[in-house]
Amino acid sequence: MLRELGFLIALWKANLQAAMEFRVSFITQAIGMMLNNGVYFIFWVLFFDRFKEIRGWGLDEMFILFGLVASGFGLGVFFFGNALNLAEVISQGQLDYFLSLPRPVLLHTLASRSQYSGIGDFTYGIISFFLAGKTNPGSLVRFGLGIFLSMVIFLSFLVLVQSLAFWMGNAQLVSGNAQNAIITFAIYPINLFEGSGRFLLFTIIPAAFVGALPAEMVSQFTWWNFLKLLLAALVFLSLAGAAFYSGLRRYESGSAIQIQI
């Protein structure tokens, strides 16, 4: 376990060094992403300026929800950037490289790439959280925990969906749609959804576990909420691992000559 953690840290260090080689691009991407999120959030500022509150959700709740999703997503794609391209890696036979090395294939594949703009998302999320005015230490700890659990569920969902590439071949379109769906649904107040729609967001597209539930845990902590979130993280993590490794048994090498520098 410690050995794998050391390996991960070494990978992240290498990714960071690569990012620093193109420092201007790194900073531009991070700032660009913060602006991107900021401009999008103006929609909610205008919306709540006019309608004040919708079923208990106001601007402060949106600051927390958006901040949590942005930080969780940002952290996830910065440290495990290949989670966004896993279907492509599988269908193009690029797993060959990772299979030839004595390290856990999934972990190595996910962490071998970093999306630099993720740092912009992460930073924006923190700013958004502070704008909600919840600056007491308890909220901060819960926010950190929420980010972590949101990230785990989001990454697990991506791995689960993209592992379809082992069976379908080209699963990029399906995974692209699934990725769009989970992010889009996660940044809307859960109270808007009822009945089957709400059920969908807790199961097939687990957006509620990525956004609304962790945000609720930050605002009003209950052990029941925390346990639900923890259980969801464990279930999705197990499902993702099971799907990837059972798919890996069907994997056929691309026989592509690859040199990783």
Add this chain to the structure above:
Amino acid sequence: MRSGKYWAIFKTQVANRMAYSGDLAAHSLTIVMFMWIFMQLWRTTYSVSGSDTLAGLTLHHTLWYLMLAETIMLSKPRLSRGISQAVKDGSIAYLLNKPYDFLLYQLSLGLGDSLMNTLFNLLAGGITVWLLVGPPPEMWGWPFTLAAMVLAWLIDFCVNALIGLAAFVTEEVSAFEWIYSKFLLLLGGVLIPLDFFPGWLQQITSSLPFAYTIYGPARLFIEPSLDRFLSLVAVQILWILLLGTLVTLSYRKGLSRLAVNGG
């Protein structure tokens, strides 16, 4: 005869898109998802406010407005990205020495792309909204909306071309592209009809081209009138003339500065 080659480029691009109709259908799932979310948001908003009309719009109006706004937004071609890529990988050299006008070539290509995207998005979005809130607005307004959409497309083409041509100088244009798309989302009225904006912001948006690319045609669609159509088209034509002149001048200037890296 001169326009024959551009017609051929347009037809080829349409055929090219049709060859991947499965992809087109899968992409149109995005609008289905957006419309479903918008329905949840606005149904709750109208219900909480206790009023059938907000800012002069009913829930039926708002949903059909958003359907058309999303269709325009999601069906736009990403021309600037293509031009920037061609400059970066040197393939622009092959495009420039062909016996056609580079800008008209891009226009034909983009039109072919957009036509198929628009058809699929209209179909998927239209069916979804029809099932959610009932039939679309009066049919007699559709031809006027279509005309306004074509002019809106031309405004967008001009802005996209200006961003793409910036690649002749800067090579990388994704930042400009990004900023433009955010302006369209917010100031164009993709996420929320501009009627819901405070008065001062509505005044600002009415003096920018973004509202005439998205809001204008979508608003005309839900409440068609000859007056609304004529005043919209007049401003759209003004923007096309202004931006079109800028594109032509930038293209001429850009050609003299272009440095091809490879290819």
